[in-house]
Amino acid sequence: MFKPKFIITNKINNSLLEIERARGFLEAAKLKEEWIKEMQSEAIILESHHSTHIEGTQLTLKQAREILAGKSLRGIRKDDRQELLNYRKAMDFVAEYLGEKSKITEALIKEIHRILVKDVRGGSLEPGKYRKVQNYVVNSLTGEIIYTPPPPSKVPKLMREFVRWLNEEASISPVLIAGIAQYQFVDIHPFLDGNGRTARLLCTLILYQNGYDFKRLFSLSEYYDKDRPSYYNAIQLVRNNDMDMTYWLEYFTEGLKNQLIEVKIKGEMAIKKEVILEKAERLNLNQRQQEILIYLVDEKRVSVEKIVRRFNWVRRTVQRDLVKLVNLGFVKEVAKSKTDPTKYYELL
Numbered sequence: 317m318f319k320p321k322f323i324i325t326n327k328i329n330n331s332l333l334e335i336e337r338a339r340g341f342l343e344a345a346k347l348k349e350e351w352i353k354e355m356q357s358e359a360i361i362l363e364s365h366h367s368t369h370i371e372g373t374q375l376t377l378k379q380a381r382e383i384l385a386g387k388s389l390r391g392i393r394k395d396d397r398q399e400l401l402n403y404r405k406a407m408d409f410v411a412e413y414l415g416e417k418s419k420i421t422e423a424l425i426k427e428i429h430r431i432l433v434k435d436v437r438g439g440s441l442e443p444g445k446y447r448k449v450q451n452y453v454v455n456s457l458t459g460e461i462i463y464t465p466p467p468p469s470k471v472p473k474l475m476r477e478f479v480r481w482l483n484e485e486a487s488i489s490p491v492l493i494a495g496i497a498q499y500q501f502v503d504i505h506p507f508l509d510g511n512g513r514t515a516r517l518l519c520t521l522i523l524y525q526n527g528y529d530f531k532r533l534f535s536l537s538e539y540y541d542k543d544r545p546s547y548y549n550a551i552q553l554v555r556n557n558d559m560d561m562t563y564w565l566e567y568f569t570e571g572l573k574n575q576l577i578e579v580k581i582k583g584e585m586a587i588k589k590e591v592i593l594e595k596a597e598r599l600n601l602n603q604r605q606q607e608i609l610i611y612l613v614d615e616k617r618v619s620v621e622k623i624v625r626r627f628n629w630v631r632r633t634v635q636r637d638l639v640k641l642v643n644l645g646f647v648k649e650v651a652k653s654k655t656d657p658t659k660y661y662e663l664l
Contacts, residue, residue: 318477320496322561331569338576364403367537406431410521433510446471447508465505474504490526494519495568533579539571617660
């Protein structure tokens with residue numbers, strides 16, 4: 317029977333607390349549906365790009381955006397394009413289980429894998445089938461073999477025990493279950509290829525099923541891909557420490573926490589912009605003056621010169637707009653004197 321070994325440290329507890337705070341904010345915040353859809357679309361692009369990029373695709377984020385928008389690009393590898401499109405399709409498949417507390421089965425995991433590797437590398441990856449040969453985990457940055465998974469004869473039994481644990485475990489946070497599942501799946505490495513992607517989607521599925529979807533606004537793979545050595549190190553430390561998952565769970569929860577704090581900040585800014593724009597419209601501010609206010613929300617403080625450069629507007633016009641915004645109580649001028657060259661403006 318699979319039984320993970322770990323300790324819930326202060327670091328893990330603190331991350332879980334921040335994750336719950338972000339969850340509470342997103343559930344209570346009055347965010348516009350249009351903003352949520354826009355951010356969900358961005359999160360899917362980021363997750364699809366970064367998760368496949370970790371595994372070796374050579375697409376840039378710009379190319380990924382264009383492909384996912386339906387554009388045809390020249391000079392890219394066919395498999396890179398297909399893996400990206402497959403990942404988005406698998407994300408959509410996982411999203412169907414949002415809030416649905418159904419059992420996670422081996423058949424479900426195999427279906428996720430089937431979607432991920434369909435039509436990739438000439439169909440040689442045996443979509444949805446456990447491997448029958450030995451495979452290896454290779455660092456995609458260095459080409460070094462860093463892990464030899466269990467022999468193929470042991471995979472069916474390991475997967476049965478793992479799935480049984482997933483459906484029976486209820487004594488710890490679903491966030492920790494998701495993190496443990498991601499690691500354990502990678503450790504078993506049941507498929508010829510696509511294990512990392514399947515593991516990250518399985519983790520997402522568990523979060524979605526347990527009410528930790530966070531409105532589908534986050535991308536854990538972005539966190540991993542930005543510092544891949546730390547990602548690989550967090551996985552390897554489990555193997556180097558007698559399969560103790562503590563450090564991995566510290567890394568995993570910290571990553572989710574950081575992603576959700578970013579989402580929370582963006583949500584707070586979106587709400588702030590809506591409040592400011594509603595007040596601006598009531599006072600009949602023109603489009604240019606409203607754009608200055610939105611720019612201030614993003615930048616925190618701006619000078620006349622910075623606004624002129626950003627929008628290519630006439631300096632005197634910008635100065636008049638700022639005087640009006642100061643007089644109406646939207647912004648304040650921060651300066652040592654009337655001729656202070658370091659003068660700037662902030663929202664009140």
